[in-house]
Amino acid sequence: MKIAIIGDFDPNQKLHLATNDAIEHAKQLVQSDVTSEWIPTDELQGKPDGFAEEYHGFFIAPGSPYNSMAGALSIIKYARESKVPTIGTCGGFQHMVIEFARNVLGIADAEHAEHDPYASKLVVNPLSCNLKGSSLEVQITNTHSKAFAAYQSNSVTEQYYCNFGLNPDYEELFVKNRFDIVGTDEQKGARIMELEHHPFFIGTLFVPQDNSTADKPHKLVTAFLLAVESHYNTRNETASKLSSQLQ
Numbered sequence: 001m002k003i004a005i006i007g008d009f010d011p012n013q014k015l016h017l018a019t020n021d022a023i024e025h026a027k028q029l030v031q032s033d034v035t036s037e038w039i040p041t042d043e044l045q046g047k048p049d050g051f052a053e054e055y056h057g058f059f060i061a062p063g064s065p066y067n068s069m070a071g072a073l074s075i076i077k078y079a080r081e082s083k084v085p086t087i088g089t090c091g092g093f094q095h096m097v098i099e100f101a102r103n104v105l106g107i108a109d110a111e112h113a114e115h116d117p118y119a120s121k122l123v124v125n126p127l128s129c130n131l132k133g134s135s136l137e138v139q140i141t142n143t144h145s146k147a148f149a150a151y152q153s154n155s156v157t158e159q160y161y162c163n164f165g166l167n168p169d170y171e172e173l174f175v176k177n178r179f180d181i182v183g184t185d186e187q188k189g190a191r192i193m194e195l196e197h198h199p200f201f202i203g204t205l206f207v208p209q210d211n212s213t214a215d216k217p218h219k220l221v222t223a224f225l226l227a228v229e230s231h232y233n234t235r236n237e238t239a240s241k242l243s244s245q246l247q
Helices: 016-032 069-082 091-103 145-153 168-176 219-246
Strands: 002-006 035-039 057-058 086-089 122-126 135-140 155-160 164-166 179-184 190-195 201-204
Touching: 002 016, 002 069, 002 201, 016 035, 016 219, 035 091, 035 219, 057 219, 069 086, 069 091, 086 091, 086 219, 091 122, 091 164, 091 168, 091 190, 091 201, 135 145, 135 190, 145 179, 145 190, 145 219, 164 168, 164 190, 168 179, 168 190
Parallel strands: 002 035, 002 057, 057 086, 086 201
Antiparallel strands: 122 164, 135 155, 135 179, 179 190, 190 201
């Protein structure tokens, strides 16, 4: 099994190292043989057709602005449409929002304020309060969500490192189109979003990997790995059945 971590790896970036560690923690817990590799965003558009099919999951990393916003969005679109398990944290969350706005909601000029602060359709805009470096409580509001199934709790405390989030003016449109807000903070802002009718497509404005340890792997990252494993097994079963039918 292979996971692609989409982002521009920086060995001095704490959250990039935490992403690697969190995957390893979860990997040991579920005893998975999954491997992961970073793919720089500015290399994505130069990849050959079909390269993404070799991966069984995508982790959209923190650390925006990315070197190539278009590259990151192209993978998010593929993962959403192809139903490949995907998790995005901090900047990953923000770009999952932008991709959905442009390609599902029909807001072709949807923008990120960090990328273009003067755009007319700022679907991702500055938060009303700076959350960078904050540890805040998140209420999981949908007990039928995959996020709740992972945490098994209505309330969790997580670490934030970003200053941008979903513009509240667009929340209703996202929910109406089944990219649901399943976790909020005390200000009722969107902090966890989850796509219905997808094996695992979850974005968190916080950074769960920062709360992961070898002794206590993060529950959401572990749930992601389990979804990757399920996707891998399903794909192999389908390929095996097809091979048998052709013989």
